[in-house]
Amino acid sequence: MEKIIHRDIVVIGGGIIGAAIAYYCSKAGLDITVIEKGELASGTSSRCDGNILAIDKNPGFDSQMSLKSQQLIHELTNELEIPFEYRNPGSILVCETDEEMEAANKWVQQQIEAGLDFRTLDREDLKNETKYFADDLLGGLECKTDATVNPYMLTFSLFYSAQKLGAKIHTKTEVTHLQKENNGQFKIETTNGVFTANKVINAAGIWAPFIGEMVNVKIPITPRKGHIIVASRQNPVGLRKIQEFGYLLSKFGGERQVDETTKKYGVALVFEPTASQNFLIGSSRQFNGYDTKVDWDVVRCMARRAVRFFPKIADMTVIRTYTGLRPWTEDHFPIVSHVDEVPNFYVAAGHEGDGISLAAITGKVIQEMLTDEETSIPIEPLRYDRFKERVIQ
Template sequence: MKSFDVIVIGAGVIGSSVAYHLAKKGLEVALIEKGGVASGTSSRCDAVALICDKKPGIDTEIGYASIQLFKQLAKEFSVDFEFASRGSLYVCETEKELEIAKGYVSQQAKDGYDMRMVDSRELKEIEPYLADDLAGGIWTEVDSSMNPYKLCYAFVEEGKKLGLKVYDYHAVQDITLDAKGRVESVVTDQGTLKTKRIVNCAGVWSPKIAEMVGVHIPIKPRKGMVLISEKTPFKVASQKVHEFGYMLSKFEDIQFKRNVSELVEKHNVAFTIEPTDAHNFLVGGHRAFKGYDIRSEIEVIRAIAERAIRFLPVLKEINCIRAYAGVRPWVEDHLPIVSEVEEVPGFFIASGHEGDGISMSPITGRMVAQLITGEPTDFNIDKLNFSRYQNKKAVSL
């Protein structure tokens, strides 16, 4: 029976990063994935690392530090994961949204993050195809983009150079504990691997893995759809552009009601567009709780298109060539879980990043490696400890 210092479950962007950083510490690491690398949520998402879509606090801090680390990794890794610092633009539709945005920018500026308000004239200078009647927005040059598929493979390929073993197409069936309740082994459909430490990076499937050791993780899959455009002979947008309402739809505790159609409201759609290196673009966004269903929905496609055309009228003349959906690992306080589970020594969780997995992946991976090797973590992550959910019951899917 093969034995490893650490076994990482889940080869999405978080698991791949964790596995790489553990291997970099000189540990013997196995990465187990029920499908192929990046075959889950990381293959059905957008492609950005943002700080502008986060509330002030620990998630913004991790997001910003991750972008700085991405810049370094882009130079070091042999796989080009198409990292680019394009910046991003948040667009306010109304004066009321603009006032909320000013308060947000003021707080982020106090924390040292470079973002600024722009008026309606500057909006058109930055992105000429935007609608003429928008109130203003937020611009930051920090936000970046990359290819999430290639990012996962970049982490994995660099990890392999350091001795990482990848067990793709191995479905985890059980986790065994020793007589003292410590992690002992991982049982897959193709054999058993011994270890004293497991990192559960299975995203929306993390609760299923945790159930194997009697732990309930309150993560729910939150669906999101994306539309893909045809190639265009001109740049519809030069950077990530989203409506400020995207943030207001992301965080349920922000009390604000947009003036949108019944269709848009019904499907919790907010405009976002993202250019790619393939000379087309991704259009979203959408949030819904529908279990693990990743089927495309015609009504949602219509709602996304309607909202996108409102902000970028030129999109009426451009074809959508396909659509896809994915599910994000949602937790109610919108903060990931990054910690060991006290009741099960050797069982760690790095999950619940929702739509911020890419944004936080490099620093999350590095901090998990620091936790396991007993080093101080880059940030105080007490707020990310699983203990905050120990009194929560399993979430209904």
């Protein structure tokens, strides 16, 4: 007879979100088991940059959620045993046009009113930031609380501490079947044995809809492809994260004054220096299903966009390029929620490009939901059933 292993709480997904849930839940004394179909951090969490940002979040709930996650990450630098290349230099957005400067001034005002540490930057500020900027940039804005981490290392560090606190982790264990039994428990069939559990948390990122389907739960997450270029930092181009103001428009679907190719691929400048003295160049946004092949037309477009803001980096060496798939939802908020139709089934997915940014607050909130505590942030905007309430015209 097949051996069945019973666990209290099973988390499906071994990326940054699963890691944060495992850490905060095991720290609270919960019996947590993580099931991952590949290796830890082998999906989106290893194919991204490592930013903990508030600068690109809408003022209000969105930026407050990010600020809370930043505070938790800062605390983790003291709590976790394995360092994860945490730096807290702030970040900036730069503007090309008078219209963008006007919008940036409004953005800063709204963020200050929401209690965040923002300020506007003029031409002189940009010159002081780096001599590599193009001369015609008008200014921008700064968020002083923004931080950066190594996403791989943060994921491993969270899992390492979670295991020491009693969490159990099964890699190379793909969920093939999930069902709710008559006794209220879940039966989880995998490529590495059968589990039962009292509660299941779906933290499978872009694969979350497939897990949801197994228990007849439709999860509206779509993979959104993004490219990253890794370049060799022969000179100190910049010491912290730099994005163009147009990144906000590309992220939220606004109109931009750019050429058709840039618009088509959703390309906007993102520059991020790493602890290893290289730098990352992004970004692009495409709906291409689950395709992760590098598209060289997109890479060329990204390189052109980067050189527009940093003309002197044109001759710097590209080390490699890669793609990742962001778990996108139509309102750009993750789903961090129970599911009424399937009691004790939770979803923690759909963070788009903010999985690293929002991992800590997601893990904390799931732990608070499981232990019936008051949540650190309001969870109403993150409810699973919010999508059902919309009427499609």
